[in-house]
Amino acid sequence: MGMTMAQKILAAHSGHAAVVPGQLIECATDLVLCHEITTPAALRMLEERGMNRVFDPSKIVAIPDHSVPAMNIKAAKMYQKLKSWVQEQGIRHFYDVGRGGIAHVVLENSGLLRPGQTLVSGDSHTCNGGALGAFATGVGSTDLAGAIYAGRVWFKVPETMLIRVTGEMQPGVTPKDLVLEVIKRIGADGANYLAMEWAGDTIDRMDMEGRFTLTNMAIEAGGKTGLIAVDDTTRAYLAARGVTPEQYTEYTSDPDAPYKVVIELDASQVEPTVAYPHIPSNGRVAGTDRIPVTHAYVGSCTNGRISDLREVAHILRGRRVADGVQMIVVPATQAIWKQAAQEGLLEVFVEAGASVSYPSCGACLGMHSGVLGPDDVCISSSNRNFVGRMGDPSAQIYLASPATVAASAVAGVISDPREYAAGGPGAAD
Numbered sequence: 001m002g003m004t005m006a007q008k009i010l011a012a013h014s015g016h017a018a019v020v021p022g023q024l025i026e027c028a029t030d031l032v033l034c035h036e037i038t039t040p041a042a043l044r045m046l047e048e049r050g051m052n053r054v055f056d057p058s059k060i061v062a063i064p065d066h067s068v069p070a071m072n073i074k075a076a077k078m079y080q081k082l083k084s085w086v087q088e089q090g091i092r093h094f095y096d097v098g099r100g101g102i103a104h105v106v107l108e109n110s111g112l113l114r115p116g117q118t119l120v121s122g123d124s125h126t127c128n129g130g131a132l133g134a135f136a137t138g139v140g141s142t143d144l145a146g147a148i149y150a151g152r153v154w155f156k157v158p159e160t161m162l163i164r165v166t167g168e169m170q171p172g173v174t175p176k177d178l179v180l181e182v183i184k185r186i187g188a189d190g191a192n193y194l195a196m197e198w199a200g201d202t203i204d205r206m207d208m209e210g211r212f213t214l215t216n217m218a219i220e221a222g223g224k225t226g227l228i229a230v231d232d233t234t235r236a237y238l239a240a241r242g243v244t245p246e247q248y249t250e251y252t253s254d255p256d257a258p259y260k261v262v263i264e265l266d267a268s269q270v271e272p273t274v275a276y277p278h279i280p281s282n283g284r285v286a287g288t289d290r291i292p293v294t295h296a297y298v299g300s301c302t303n304g305r306i307s308d309l310r311e312v313a314h315i316l317r318g319r320r321v322a323d324g325v326q327m328i329v330v331p332a333t334q335a336i337w338k339q340a341a342q343e344g345l346l347e348v349f350v351e352a353g354a355s356v357s358y359p360s361c362g363a364c365l366g367m368h369s370g371v372l373g374p375d376d377v378c379i380s381s382s383n384r385n386f387v388g389r390m391g392d393p394s395a396q397i398y399l400a401s402p403a404t405v406a407a408s409a410v411a412g413v414i415s416d417p418r419e420y421a422a423g424g425p426g427a428a429d
């Protein structure tokens with residue numbers, strides 16, 4: 001019996017020639033990503049036991065991103081804790097405020113995360129990194145403490161769900177719509193503890209940014225991680241970041257790999273999709289109900305990348321955000337912010353009446369910089385629409401692609417972005 005990519009990576013990190021789904025292994029971690037929300041708890045555990053050390057300072061990547069710049073004293077203390085630990089332990093890969101941004105997106109772009117590696121972090125969207133052919137997953141603070149101290153974690157080897165996507169996406173349809181469609185089909189627990197491996201000609205043609213959007217949302221279906229095999233697109237992406245093929249290992253699933261389930265998706269049949277409150281699996285076709293919105297948010301580790309911002313600018317150029325709608329655009333990292341500025345995208349957003357914010361998780365999880373009030377209705381490019389996720393529990397969150405968010409911001413009601421192709425409603429020319 002062959003092995004899946006997930007099995008092969010885990011076997012290589014646990015000293016076994018082969019592993020089988022369900023097997024408990026002790027696995028070496030190549031990278032540990034640390035942010036200021038969950039790391040302090042892990043550090044406290046280690047300190048209380050006199051175990052305050054790191055297994056390898058060059059394999060820890062520290063990036064404050066959730067509550068930065070600090071909005072209150074508690075947040076300032078968490079940031080201080082991360083920063084003082086970084087200094088005390090000689091951690092080299094520290095992306096301070098002003099030099100980083102949302103951790104998952106900073107990491108994917110850094111050249112530090114490479115195919116064949118294992119990555120853990122105290123953050124559920126660590127699965128994002130799986131688009132690079134790495135086994136990347138979120139862990140709790142106790143496992144995080146173990147990883148920081150010993151560079152090892154316990155895993156149960158997951159079974160794999162193969163999602164084979166074929167065909168051309170219609171214009172106006174994006175990877176976000178594909179992943180919302182898959183989660184709608186399988187349910188928010190449809191991939192519980194499964195590795196979600198994406199393949200097929202649609203994925204082969206997709207750029208890395210779109211692939212990260214797919215693997216990022218594995219956790220919204222309960223997945224242990226998302227995975228995409230390395231191809232020329234991945235290799236070129238890594239080469240552009242100075243990573244050479246000798247620095248990584250490519251794993252692919254065997255033809256007779258034991259997939260638990262195979263999902264077939266015809267991309268040409270997928271429409272712009274919106275996940276209605278309060279669960280990401282509650283997808284419907286965008287614009288079916290023209291629901292009035294008070295807020296529009298573009299950002300997060302799912303959809304705050306440069307290609308997302310370009311799509312938003314494409315719709316906003318020459319148009320205005322509807323009166324009564326507060327739109328915020330949050331480039332995911334400093335580098336993306338700079339790129340967006342150079343391309344004139346930020347000017348388009350400001351001209352349209354949107355507010356451009358500094359890179360952070362703030363609005364995505366209702367911490368700062370865009371918290372929703374009672375009964376607010378937000379169309380969001382993020383990944384979670386749980387009760388209270390972005391602020392008041394009575395607020396309603398609808399998840400969608402950046403294009404759908406932009407179209408809805410202009411219309412003032414949830415809309416199909418295909419109506420906003422050049423020359424559509426409100427266009428300047």
Ligand SMILES: CC(C)[C@H](C(=O)O)[C@@H](O)C(=O)O
Binds near residue numbers: 038066123124
């Ligand atoms: C704060 C953090 C632990 C959390 C997570 O793990 O996902 C956050 O990033 C989120 O998206 O809800």
Ligand code: SF4
Binds near residue numbers: 102123302
């Ligand atoms: S952007 Fe949102 S989903 Fe991503 S890590 Fe930050 S809070 Fe979590």
